[in-house]
Amino acid sequence: MENKKTVKVLIAKPGLDGHDRGAKVVAQALKEAGMEVVYSGLHRTIDQIVNIAVQEDVDVIGLSIMTGAHIPITQKLFQKIKQKGIVDKMVFVGGVIPSKDVPTLKELGVAGVFPGGTPLAETIQFLQSISKKG
Amino acid sequence: MELVKKILRGDEGSAARLISMIEEGLDEGYKAVSLLFPHTGKARIIGVTGAPGAGKSTIVDKLAVSYGRQGGKVGIIAVDPTSAKGSGAFLGDRVRMRNAEKVEGIFIRSMAHRGFPGGIAKATLGAAYVLDGLGKEVILVESVGAGQTEIQISMICDSVITVFTSDYGDEIQLMKAGLIEIGDIVVINKADRPGAIEAAKDIEFSLMSSKDQPWQIPVIAMEARKGKGVEDLMAVLELHHKHIKNDAQGNSKKREKMKHLVLALFKEDLWSSTLKKIQGKTAFEEVLQKAQNGTIDPYKAVQMVMDLALTKK
């Protein structure tokens, strides 16, 4: 029991968009799958999100982005992550993401992209696989 | 240890990591706590407990802002319940602390209680040591707030605030009994709601029995969301702080608390290590099955399990 690390996840809503149905559904699913979930609340800046990730020492940061601004937001996130020296955090992105942007996001360092409509089981499985690595 | 040095130098990332290590129960983590321990003891630890929805997070948020305004370095540990089935938890208090987040140099950490009894997690005190080592002067601990008596929080805190609202009439009755044991200060939050004054009177009445004690538990009316009553609460906290510093009884109470805490942690460790030893073993499963089938009584089952647990191997 003790040696199996509990996965701790930050579900974050960056920017001004307030559509949080998806983020809240994912948060509930991850909790039910045995993870510890910190939810950022709405209207967060990247600085705030990275600060939360540092203090909470989460294993994973999940961003929910619906406005189409996923590339600039993710870019900014990774800049900040490097600055803060928390490059061990894994990042995944959900929301409205065209598949042509997936390679760009992966290049930036995103480990998984789960656009709206992705089965919850897929996201859960992905996150559980990293607990084995940890 | 490098990690401890970094924490003492004020490195947030290292502090956060050490807290995780304590949560995971890693030996390395406990070693680091031992190294850190001599550097701690400077911070005041203030606990906030009370029923769900009573407004604990909002009060912690406001206290953090007030202490921050006085130039204090503030840390927050917010404990949430782990789901009864499974290991999942929703760490949601932080969302309610958006003002506290803006306080210069604040460190907020959420934590699941992971089945530890008494409203906190096993790692909560360890986390408080870490924040103390990190240089925080005031550490606010928000308990799980599952409604039952949260005795453990009083063991790790210098001052404990118990929060009520008039909404939770029945729970007041349930919790009143444990009040004197746990809380040093009582807050009636949402004081503008109907029934709040009655609730305050009711509680004051039940506190009459503590009249001869050196510390008389004060009852503060608040509307935390609007910031009403925060100054009163700060003033009372200051009084209590002076009281425990000067009072001989305060000191002996602290020693008593520490004893209870060690025993509580010991119980937890004994339980989890013992369970680990026998879990999955056929003999253990057989005993459980026999009890389930009704072929043996539960007392007998416990005897058999104890025998199994105590045999060396």
Next chain:
Amino acid sequence: MAVARYIKDEKDQILDVILESGIHVKPLYSPKDLEAIGFSYEKDVADPGEYPYTRGIHALGYRSRAWTTRQYTGFGTPEETNERFKLMISHGQTGLNVAFDLPTQMGYDSDDPMSEGEIGRVGMAVDTLKDFEIAFKDIRLDKIGSGLTINAVASIMLAMYQAVAEKYGYDPKVISATPQNDILKEMIGRGAWIFPVEPAVKLIGDTIEYSMTVLPRTNPVSVCGYHIRESGATPAQEIACAILIANAYIDNVLARGYDVDAFVGRFSFNLNVFGNMWEQVAKFRAARKLWARNLKEKYNVKKPQNLFLRGLFGGGGYGLTKAQPENNIMRGAYYALVAALSGAQTTALCSYDEAFTIPTPHSALLSLRTLQLLMDEMGLRDTVDPLAGSYFIETITKEMEQKIEEEMDKIEKFGGIIKGVSEGYIQRLVARQAFEVEKGLESGELQKVGVNIYKEGESMEVELHEYNWESAEKQIESLRGVKRERSEKDVARSLKELESAARDGKNVMPSLVECCKAYASVGEMAGIFRQIFGEFNEPSLF
């Protein structure tokens, strides 16, 4: 998304159907069912145009007037928005529905650091009156009404609409705006809130109070069950929340000493159409009845026309799928049919590509044609409330009414809608419901074509409008231009007046109009509110 739970045996025979609101549908309905529920034509439905308006608010329904079509339009710059407005009007659209970008919705100017990367992305950027002057150029504001899809700063946008109308020479008395202006639903579902509950509701009260005398043709509030449903609520919860939210706004204005009949007739509703079609029809019929009864019995409303539930029934965004996107065209047509069979006065459809992007002109036009087909070709104008009298429809309308009342009771028992929203009770209900739907889809208990059944088919590629950094720059430049040209003295004076009005709890609308006319920016006006009111403290999820 999905519509009902089907319990089937191994031969695919349906044993039970459970609608989202919890109603069990029987295989057969007969006069006995009406008898069992004590159905009375006069009391439960009555003729269209007669209390309780179950069959509709107008005696002749679409015979007297077809519905107003109001597709959501507006993006990027005010110039682009103006072009799109004119295009849609030339195609026969009868009302405008303006989309704003997120910085505008959140009360930030285009040059605010918070706005970076979002300027003009999901709607039109509005910084000052100049942007409205461009967007509404050559639009007959006396002839065509405008929905303003904005909430937290709806008061500012309504003031700006008046300012632009006056600038173009229209009397405020003849213009008709429908700002969405429903902040409680933003706190439940869409997240574009700024200020705490009490001042936010007070601002809505201000717009209602102000409109009574200055903007009599304006509908100051459009209560949106729509977004609550999009966020996960059942149809019964959607209507329960909508009625209670409307009541909260009524209470705010009544506390100012007005007669309810003086303002409540201008309330309108924005309700969702996706889901099981029978449940939707029953929902709209029950909603009309409950709203009328609520006003009559709780508020003692006297004038019959003030009891009307007027509204936009449409959209249906959450019903659309990314899988097999052309199916969304058909879905949209069925949703439109539901809206027509339910007697919608105003309607709009989410375009089939809206799950991916802001609608293209082509898809927006397809939606408009879908709506026009029903009215002008398929016979939906022939007779009013054609489903009335159906054993099934009348039975589930009554059942729906009960379900809605149960949901209302639940919220009232918690302490009412204001407390429920402040403390997150409603948000938790809705989020849990959304999660249940998701689990139902994964387990297959809920069915969705293209998603978990009949999955063979193409998925459409999500196509987002390229973010136009150039027009964002241009917008910022234009704001700077306005700031250079405007009289700083007038701006400072009008903002100061706004500040003292807000601080003293006075109606802020007259000051807002003055601020707009002085070319004060949205960010400056909202900034004053932020400073005085503070911000909403989002409740935690669980």
